[in-house]
Amino acid sequence: MKKQFHVVGAIIENEQKEIFCALRGPDMSLAGFWEFPGGKIETGETPEEALVREIKEEFNCEIEVREKVEDTTYEYEDVMVRLETFKAKLIAREPIATEHAEVRWISRDEIRYLNFAPADVPAVEKISKKQ
C-alpha cells in the first residue's frame, strides 16, 4: 500500500486580497510545483495546530487559522496525500522563505496560472472564482 500523508495548507490573504504562495525547491518532493504553505500533521496535533507550527517553522511568522476551504485526497505515483486547506490571517511578522525556492503574493485572478501541486487544484479553483 502507498504511504499516506495528512497535510494542511494555509491560504493566507493580505489586505490587498493577494494570496501567499510558495514554490517547492529542487531538494523537496514535488519540486517546481507551487503550494499553499504548510506540511504534515504530527501525532496528537489538530490540523489547526499543525498549520500554525509549520508556518512558524518554515516562514518565521505567526498566523491565526480561520475556516476550512477544501479537503481533497490525491493519489500521486508513490504517495497518497490528504490535503486540508484553511484560510488564515497573518498576526505577526511577514512570511519569509527559509526552505522554498520562491514565495509570491498572487491575486485571485492570477493564481490559476501558477503550476500548483495536483492536490491543490480544487482549492485553487475554489478561491479563483470567489472575489
Ligand SMILES: Nc1nc2c([nH]c(=O)n2[C@H]2C[C@H](O)[C@@H](COP(=O)(O)OP(=O)(O)OP(=O)(O)O)O2)c(=O)[nH]1
Ligand atoms: N505543504 C504542502 N504540501 C503539499 C501541498 N500539496 C501537496 O500535494 N503537498 C504534498 C507535498 C509533500 O509530499 C507533502 C507535504 O509535506 P511537507 O510540506 O511536510 O514536505 P516535506 O518537505 O517534509 O515532505 P517531503 O519532501 O519529505 O515529502 O504534501 C500543499 O499545498 N502544501
